Amino acid sequence: MTDYLSGLNEPQRQAVTHGDGPLMIIAGAGSGKTRVLTYRIAYLIENGVDPFRILSLTFTNKAAGEMRQRIEKAVGYEARNIWMGTFHSVFAKILRIEARYLGYTSDFSIYDTDDSKSLLRSIIKEYKLDDKVYKVNVVFNRISGAKNRLVSADDYLNNALIQADDAAARMPEIGRIFKAYTMRCFQANAMDFDDLLFNTNILFRDFLEVLNKYQHKFKHVMVDEFQDTNVSQYLITRKLSAVHRNICVVGDDAQSIYAFRGANIENILNFEKDFPDVRTIKLEQNYRSTQTIVNTANSVIARNKAQLKKEVFTHNDEGTLIDVIKANSDNEEGRLIATAIFEEKMQQSLTNSHFAILYRTNAQSRAFEEALRKLGVKYRIVGGLSFYQRKEIKDLLAYLRFIVNQQDEEAFKRIINLPKRGIGDTTVAKIAVTAAEHNVSIWQVTGHIHQYVSGRSTTPIEQFATLIKSYMLLVEQGKDAYEMASHVAKTSGLLRELYEDKTVEGLSRYENIQELLNAIKEFVDNADNEDKTLSAFLQSVSLLTNADEPDDDGDTDRVTLMTIHSAKGLEFRNVYIVGMEEDLFPSQMMLESRQDLEEERRLFYVAITRAERKLTFSYAESRYQWGRLKMCEPSRFLLEVDQRYLNTSKTTRSLNERETSPSPMAFLKNMTPRSATSRPAASSAHVPSSDFKASDTSTLSEGQRVEHPKFGFGLVSQIDVNGTDRKAVVKFDTAGEKTLLLSFAKLRIL
Ligand code: ATP
Ligand code: MG
Numbered sequence: 001m002t003d004y005l006s007g008l009n010e011p012q013r014q015a016v017t018h019g020d021g022p023l024m025i026i027a028g029a030g031s032g033k034t035r036v037l038t039y040r041i042a043y044l045i046e047n048g049v050d051p052f053r054i055l056s057l058t059f060t061n062k063a064a065g066e067m068r069q070r071i072e073k074a075v076g077y078e079a080r081n082i083w084m085g086t087f088h089s090v091f092a093k094i095l096r097i098e099a100r101y102l103g104y105t106s107d108f109s110i111y112d113t114d115d116s117k118s119l120l121r122s123i124i125k126e127y128k129l130d131d132k133v134y135k136v137n138v139v140f141n142r143i144s145g146a147k148n149r150l151v152s153a154d155d156y157l158n159n160a161l162i163q164a165d166d167a168a169a170r171m172p173e174i175g176r177i178f179k180a181y182t183m184r185c186f187q188a189n190a191m192d193f194d195d196l197l198f199n200t201n202i203l204f205r206d207f208l209e210v211l212n213k214y215q216h217k218f219k220h221v222m223v224d225e226f227q228d229t230n231v232s233q234y235l236i237t238r239k240l241s242a243v244h245r246n247i248c249v250v251g252d253d254a255q256s257i258y259a260f261r262g263a264n265i266e267n268i269l270n271f272e273k274d275f276p277d278v279r280t281i282k283l284e285q286n287y288r289s290t291q292t293i294v295n296t297a298n299s300v301i302a303r304n305k306a307q308l309k310k311e312v313f314t315h316n317d318e319g320t321l322i323d324v325i326k327a328n329s330d331n332e333e334g335r336l337i338a339t340a341i342f343e344e345k346m347q348q349s350l351t352n353s354h355f356a357i358l359y360r361t362n363a364q365s366r367a368f369e370e371a372l373r374k375l376g377v378k379y380r381i382v383g384g385l386s387f388y389q390r391k392e393i394k395d396l397l398a399y400l401r402f403i404v405n406q407q408d409e410e411a412f413k414r415i416i417n418l419p420k421r422g423i424g425d426t427t428v429a430k431i432a433v434t435a436a437e438h439n440v441s442i443w444q445v446t447g448h449i450h451q452y453v454s455g456r457s458t459t460p461i462e463q464f465a466t467l468i469k470s471y472m473l474l475v476e477q478g479k480d481a482y483e484m485a486s487h488v489a490k491t492s493g494l495l496r497e498l499y500e501d502k503t504v505e506g507l508s509r510y511e512n513i514q515e516l517l518n519a520i521k522e523f524v525d526n527a528d529n530e531d532k533t534l535s536a537f538l539q540s541v542s543l544l545t546n547a548d549e550p551d552d553d554g555d556t557d558r559v560t561l562m563t564i565h566s567a568k569g570l571e572f573r574n575v576y577i578v579g580m581e582e583d584l585f586p587s588q589m590m591l592e593s594r595q596d597l598e599e600e601r602r603l604f605y606v607a608i609t610r611a612e613r614k615l616t617f618s619y620a621e622s623r624y625q626w627g628r629l630k631m632c633e634p635s636r637f638l639l640e641v642d643q644r645y646l647n648t649s650k651t652t653r654s655l656n657e658r659e660t661s662p663s664p665m666a667f668l669k670n671m672t673p674r675s676a677t678s679r680p681a682a683s684s685a686h687v688p689s690s691d692f693k694a695s696d697t698s699t700l701s702e703g704q705r706v707e708h709p710k711f712g713f714g715l716v717s718q719i720d721v722n723g724t725d726r727k728a729v730v731k732f733d734t735a736g737e738k739t740l741l742l743s744f745a746k747l748r749i750l
Contacts (some may be wrong), residue, residue, distance in 0.1 A: 004039055004074055008032070015281045016040045018248075022241075022275035024226075025250040026268060028312035029297065029609030030288030033250040034569060037224055038067050040248065041082065042074040044220060051081035053219040055240065057233075059569055061085055061543070063224070083218070087233050088193060089543040091200040094214065095191070096539065101207050102199055107405050107535050109190040110542040114394070115410035116140060116181075116192045122413075123180045126433060133170050134177070142166065143178050147194040148230050150201055153179040187441060189407040197232040204239050215243040225569060226251030227265055228258045234267045238274060247275070253308050254301050257565060257603050259595070268308070284311050286609075288571050290319025292645050293615050297608040299642035304598045321647035323616040324638065330579075330623035334367030337576050337618055339710070341559060342375050344574060344614070346741050347727075352378055354573035356560040358607050360585040364578065365561050372559060382562035388541060392498060392509040393516055397541070399488050403471045404535045406443035409435075416446075419493040421460040427453075431461075467492070481537035482524040486517050564607045575611035577604075580619040581632040604637050617646075649736050694746040700728060707748040711735035 005013055012032050015025055016039045027033055037056070045051055058064040064084045072079035083090060096106045111119070117136050120143075124134050146156055156162055157175040166174045185192060191199060204211040221241045223229060226249035229237070241247035249271060256265045272278055286294050294314045301307065325340065327333035341355050357368050365381055372379045387393060398414035405411075409432060416431075417423045434452050435442040447465050449458045471488060479487070489495045498510040523540065524532045560572065579585055586600035608615060619634050638646075692709060700706070704716045714732035721727075726742040740747070 004042065008036070008039065009283075009285060011281050011283055012036050012039075015248075015283075016043050018279060018281075020244075020246055022245060022271075022278040023248040024268075024271055024275075024278050024280050025248075025283060026253060026280070026308060026310070027250070027283035028252055028286060028310055029255060029606070030286040030294075030314075030571070031283035031312065032285075032287060033252070033283065034063075034067070034224055036283070037222055037248070037250055038070050039074075041067075041220075041222065042071045042079075045071070045075045045078060045082075049219060051078050052083070053217060054082045054084075054222070055090065055218040055220070056082060056084040056222040057087055057090060057224065057237070058085065059225045059228070060566075061089055063569055086543065087229070087236070088196050091236065092191075092196050092539070092543055095196065095199055095203065098203055098207075098210050101203060101210060103186070104189055104191070105405075107189070109188065109401050109405045109408040109411065109538075110196070111185065111188075111190050111192040111410055112389075112542075113140075113193070114389075115190075118410055118413065119184055120177065120181060122429065122432060123177055123184070126429070127173065127177070127180075129173055129177075134173070139171070139174060139177055142171075142174055143181060144194050146178065147198045148232050150198065150232055150235070152198075153182040184409060184436065187407060187436070187439075188409040189405050190410070197230075197236065200236055201232055204236065211239060214240055219244050220246045220248070223247075223249045224251075225255075226271075227253050227256040227268060228568075229267055230258075231267075234270070245275070254304070254602055255568065255606050255609075257568070257599060257606055259599050265306070282310060284313060286312050286314040287316070288612055289314060289609065290316050290613060292319040292321060293608060293611050296322060296615070296641055296645045297605055299645075300601060300608065300637070300640055301605045303640055304601055306595070306598055320614060322641075322645050323650050324646050324648045325616060325618040325650045326634075327618060327620045328622065330364075330367045330620045331370075333578060333618055333620040333623075334369075334371035337368060337578060337616075338371035338375050338377065340576070340616065341372070341574070342377060345377075347739050350573065352557045352559045355576070356562065356567065356570075356572035356574070356610065357576045357578055358562060358564050358567055358610065359577075359579050360564060360587055360603075361579075362563055364584075368561055368578070377559055378557065379559040379561055382560060382566050387512070387515075390509075390512055392494075392512055396485065396489055396494055396513060396516060397538070399471075399492055399494070400485060400534055401538060403468065403475060403484070403488070404538060406468070406472075407441040409442055412442050412446075415492075416461075416464060419497045421464060423460050423464070427461070475534060480524050480532040481534045482517070482520045482532075484534045485520045485537075489513055489517065564603050567610050568606055571610055571612055573612045574614045574616070575607070576616045576618065577607045578618045579623075580617045580635040580638055581623075582635055584623075584632070585635055585637065601637070601640075647736065649734055689748075692748055695749040697726075697728075697742045697745070697747055697749070700742065700747070700749060705750040706730060707750060708732065708735075708738075708740075709746055711738060713750075714738075 005016065008016060009032075012035070015023065015036045018040070025033055025036060041054055041056060044054060056064070056067065058067065064086070068079055068082065068084055071082070092110065095102070095104075096108070099106045099108060117140055120136050120139050121131070124131055124136065124139070146162070151159070151162070153175070156178055163172070163175055166172060185195065204214075218240055221237055223237055228251075237247060237249075251268065253265055253268055259265070272280075289297075291314055294312055294316075298312060323340075325333075325336050327336050337357060344350065345352070345355070359365065369379065369381070388397070395414060395418060398411040401408050401411040402415060413428055413432070416428055430453060431442055431445050435445045438445070438452070445452045446461060449461045449465075471484070474484060474487065495510070495513060498506055498513065501507075501509070520537055523537050564577075585604070586597060591597060591600065617638060619638070620632060622629055622631050624630070689707060692707060700716060700719065702716050702719055705713065706716060707713050708730070711730075711732045712734055714730040714735070716728050717731050717737075718729040719726065720729070727739055728742055728745070728747075729737060729739050731737050
């Protein structure tokens with residue numbers, strides 16, 4: 001047997017080599033769940049299972065890609081044939097193959113959240129409902145929530161209970177909106193994200209021959225991050241594995257962080273009911289983190305009532321304490337963290353990719369970006385406004401979508417007057433309504449505008465129709481995705497408009513379009529893609545998740561900035577959990593009940609357990625939120641952590657106060673200005689002496705006292721020389737012991 005089995009502990013090996021029958025691994029963070037899943041797939045292939053018959057569902061497409069690479073290393077290129085990806089991408093693929101059963105064509109469009117909301121906005125307007133009562137986001141969430149519980153528009157309209165609930169919220173018309181939305185999506189030959197799962201369930205419920213085909217096809221079904229699958233996803237996997245019963249799920253209830261999206265920790269509990277002969281394997285040894293980090297994580301999660309008991313331990317080193325950094329403001333927090341990263345990188349000879357900054361909300365990234373940029377440290381942001389969500393990118397993609405699927409109403413609305421052709425919103429709305437009324441596609445109305453709309457100048461609409469027809473002809477002639485995209489970019493006027501905009505933003509938008517064209521070229525040139533059509537390309541981009549973003553240049557050595565939600569499953573040597581303040585983390589918006597608090601705490605647990613060697617928490621005493629300066633209190637989570645593991649010397653005032661107030665609660669509270677009117681205090685970091693001037697350190701020796709602009713005063717305890725590198729170990733009076741590279745450190749010899 002291949003040597004990878006030797007890189008496993010006993011329970012891991014049992015899981016990897018488990019034969020047939022259901023298998024569940026519920027285990028703590030960093031205990032090797034993903035590793036087990038990966039090796040198990042390799043093991044199965046080595047033992048004769050056809051990769052085409054293995055289905056493996058992961059949290060991001062990137063995770064799937066990494067898993068595939070590892071398996072490829074073990075078993076060779078056969079690994080490419082495994083069915084692997086997110087629930088959405090795998091089932092979109094199946095839906096395309098089986099589209100006709102549901103009355104769709106295999107070229108159906110996928111509406112992203114923006115498209116869905118735009119359609120809802122139109123419907124709310126057409127029904128003349130008050131958009132202050134029927135807020136688009138709320139309506140969207142209600143519909144999405146219903147679909148994730150497998151409630152269709154008709155079920156909804158027949159269910160007095162749900163209706164009463166919405167009526168009580170002064171939204172009695174949600175059912176009607178839901179119904180219209182469903183119809184319009186169908187007419188547009190489009191599915192939204194929730195439909196990909198909802199319709200898969202319908203497909204498997206109503207067409208047994210289809211279900212049968214896939215039940216027999218997939219001999220093994222694997223699910224990573226099982227704690228975050230929702231009911232709809234669970235039902236699909238359960239049905240798919242009903243014949244062979246080889247289902248292997250791995251997860252950690254302590255990391256369930258998507259309750260708000262309908263993910264259901266009860267799946268874990270139900271699994272044992274649905275598969276009573278399940279073999280359950282526990283993994284308890286953490287291989288990722290230091291003892292300090294593991295113990296900290298344990299001390300946090302122990303406060304949650306709702307959890308399956310399990311022990312997590314590690315044989316790794318004890319590691320260093322967790323630094324707590326206090327800043328006066330969000331901007332200062334950005335600077336302190338960026339500086340800490342810069343220094344740590346120099347002192348420990350690390351690369352950018354060893355570092356991650358994790359925050360609760362995307363909006364927090366700005367201060368860190370600015371500070372890192374000033375220090376010349378490269379970073380990448382995962383999530384936020386991603387490349388494929390930028391306006392100019394969506395514009396070109398909308399053209400391409402419409403060329404492939406002329407029923408796509410949202411793509412149509414985006415491009416009909418872009419660049420400006422003098423076609424107003426009213427005309428566009430009228431076309432959409434006319435199409436819905438006559439039960440024909442918008443393309444039918446556009447192409448025969450005279451028949452449907454009278455009395456206006458219809459020339460621009462006719463010109464638009466002619467343009468689109470010319471594109472459709474090229475597709476028929478066999479032009480590939482790249483030829484089409486570059487032709488459309490040039491001839492539609494999109495590129496010209498951006499080219500003429502000479503502002504910095506205009507230029508960057510122009511470059512983004514070029515970047516998209518590069519990506520399409522790469523897609524077409526990639527030998528793996530036999531299907532080079534526009535339709536195939538659109539399929540491949542429509543389901544990219546935020547974590548799948550390309551790095552804009554080839555340089556992958558970057559500090560990662562991301563929300564905690566997107567960090568799930570990942571690991572970094574050094575992790576900074578920032579914005580540890582009340583109302584921000586735990587999030588005020590999410591906090592309505594104890595369950596909500598427990599979910600926020602699980603999120604904190606996820607964040608802590610991403611770190612391998614070093615963890616830092618930071619918070620600011622004031623920050624701008626919604627355009628107003630707001631005073632902040634340290635997060636309650638800082639108080640919940642077992643205080644033995646914290647190094648609070650970086651919150652300078654706390655040290656002095658600690659002597660007089662032994663309770664950690666008291667010292668954290670005391671550090672913070674409580675009055676809402678107080679201004680942010682002066683910087684709490686060391687204020688360099690007025691005569692501070694860095695000295696020549698070539699003669700620096702042990703025993704000398706020095707001053708550092710940030711760490712303050714200290715005593716040199718050791719000098720190490722390594723080639724031309726000279727390092728000094730300095731015991732600072734308040735900042736603790738630091739190793740400084742003398743060619744970088746600014747020190748004043750006293
Ligand atoms: P999470 O809960 O965060 O998803 P996980 O349980 O999936 O974590 P992995 O990511 O599979 O854990 O493993 C964590 C780290 O420990 C990885 O770097 C992995 O390579 C390493 N690891 C796992 N098992 C072993 C082992 N037996 N020997 C050495 N390293 C291991
Ligand atoms: Mg994992």
